[in-house]
Amino acid sequence: MPRAVRERQMMDAAVRTFGRRGYRAASMDEIAELAGVSKPLVYLYLHSKEELFTACIRREAEALLTAVERAVEPELPADRQLWAGLTAFFAHAAEHPDAWSVLHRQARTHGEPFALEVAAMRGHIVAFVAGLLEAAAREAGSPGPPGERDVEGLAQALVGAAESLAAWVNESEGESGGAVSAKEAAATLMNFAWVGLGDLIKGERWSPR
Amino acid sequence: MPRAVRERQMMDAAVRTFGRRGYRAASMDEIAELAGVSKPLVYLYLHSKEELFTACIRREAEALLTAVERAVEPELPADRQLWAGLTAFFAHAAEHPDAWSVLHRQARTHGEPFALEVAAMRGHIVAFVAGLLEAAAREAGSPGPPGERDVEGLAQALVGAAESLAAWVNESEGESGGAVSAKEAAATLMNFAWVGLGDLIKGERWSPR
Numbered sequence: 001m002p003r004a005v006r007e008r009q010m011m012d013a014a015v016r017t018f019g020r021r022g023y024r025a026a027s028m029d030e031i032a033e034l035a036g037v038s039k040p041l042v043y044l045y046l047h048s049k050e051e052l053f054t055a056c057i058r059r060e061a062e063a064l065l066t067a068v069e070r071a072v073e074p075e076l077p078a079d080r081q082l083w084a085g086l087t088a089f090f091a092h093a094a095e096h097p098d099a100w101s102v103l104h105r106q107a108r109t110h111g112e113p114f115a116l117e118v119a120a121m122r123g124h125i126v127a128f129v130a131g132l133l134e135a136a137a138r139e140a141g142s143p144g145p146p147g148e149r150d151v152e153g154l155a156q157a158l159v160g161a162a163e164s165l166a167a168w169v170n171e172s173e174g175e176s177g178g179a180v181s182a183k184e185a186a187a188t189l190m191n192f193a194w195v196g197l198g199d200l201i202k203g204e205r206w207s208p209r
Numbered sequence: 210m211p212r213a214v215r216e217r218q219m220m221d222a223a224v225r226t227f228g229r230r231g232y233r234a235a236s237m238d239e240i241a242e243l244a245g246v247s248k249p250l251v252y253l254y255l256h257s258k259e260e261l262f263t264a265c266i267r268r269e270a271e272a273l274l275t276a277v278e279r280a281v282e283p284e285l286p287a288d289r290q291l292w293a294g295l296t297a298f299f300a301h302a303a304e305h306p307d308a309w310s311v312l313h314r315q316a317r318t319h320g321e322p323f324a325l326e327v328a329a330m331r332g333h334i335v336a337f338v339a340g341l342l343e344a345a346a347r348e349a350g351s352p353g354p355p356g357e358r359d360v361e362g363l364a365q366a367l368v369g370a371a372e373s374l375a376a377w378v379n380e381s382e383g384e385s386g387g388a389v390s391a392k393e394a395a396a397t398l399m400n401f402a403w404v405g406l407g408d409l410i411k412g413e414r415w416s417p418r
Contacts, residue, residue: 108318111318136406140410140412153397154401159373161369162366163373165362188359189362192363192366192402192405194405195405196403197342
């Protein structure tokens with residue numbers, strides 16, 4: 001079996017184990033067993049638990065970013081672009097709960113080096129959202145286009161809102177009202193971010209045209 | 210000196226040390242010295258580093274919650290209530306950077322028990338915001354008042370956006386463009402959350418009436 005395939009199997013097993021057990025409790029024995037390889041082979045290919053975890057964070061961060069960026073078609077109107085991006089984000093988080101746990105919980109709670117890996121991905125998403133907002137404001141011929149700092153602030157707000165909702169969705173599983181779906185979460189955030197509370201409170205809603 | 214006063218001095222010193230050095234690196238020696246007491250007295254009153262840290266998290270969570278709740282006057286229109294709450298939140302975070310670091314960074318990155326303390330406070334804030342939104346929708350005689358789950362989702366989005374912005378503001382200090390002020394951050398979030406990106410992009414802005 002080629003090395004790349006073996007490595008992918010090891011990382012699949014690692015994401016699953018880190019995501020479910022947590023970084024500390026996860027053992028290299030368990031990861032090797034789940035991947036169907038020997039423990040020495042895991043060390044040979046991925047060196048240490050720290051490096052394996054770092055590789056997992058990078059791979060899953062990349063996958064999440066790619067899912068969002070691919071979903072957004074720049075020729076669509078701004079609200080449709082945002083809707084597509086949000087839908088892709090929540091769908092990806094829901095379909096890959098172990099990866100989400102690695103990125104959102106484990107990587108942030110086990111020391112600075114791992115946290116910095118996630119912060120780098122977050123920076124890319126914020127920049128992507130900021131670019132989208134700038135392009136939208138230009139297209140709308142906004143009389144007072146938002147300043148660079150305003151745009152970054154808005155992008156930070158949107159990304160923070162999305163993270164918070166995704167965490168809430170993942171925790172809502174098994175609750176009495178049933179899980180919140182990725183689609184519901186995307187719709188809630190789209191209404192919040194696009195329509196705004198002022199109009200939402202009066203009963204307005206965003207809907208795809 | 211009464212015990213309550215001594216304890217407050219110890220906790221002031223602890224918040225400052227945990228906030229600046231981080232939970233792990235902070236030493237009980239340093240905390241005792243900064244508080245101007247002996248180390249045995251810190252242990253006598255607050256038992257262990259874990260319990261001292263937990264006491265700090267609780268005190269600072271309570272202080273942040275109180276600052277927000279006190280600022281919001283229920284007889285004001287909903288947007289003014291939100292504006293007052295956001296302004297108080299960002300001002301409190303800016304004026305107490307060590308406390309913010311304890312709550313937002315340290316408590317979340319050093320194990321489940323501490324993280325749960327912060328999660329409890331976060332739950333209170335989300336419930337408070339949800340109550341505000343529900344009251345506002347009722348007052349507006351909204352034709353389709355948002356369901357309980359929608360309201361919680363919106364509150365989660367708003368709280369996540371506020372956390373993200375507050376972290377960004379605290380990190381922006383010392384950057385070339387100068388620090389983002391608490392007032393600017395509150396205005397950015399008010400525009401985002403109240404007006405919505407759809408109208409913001411067209412150049413609309415919220416302003417206090």
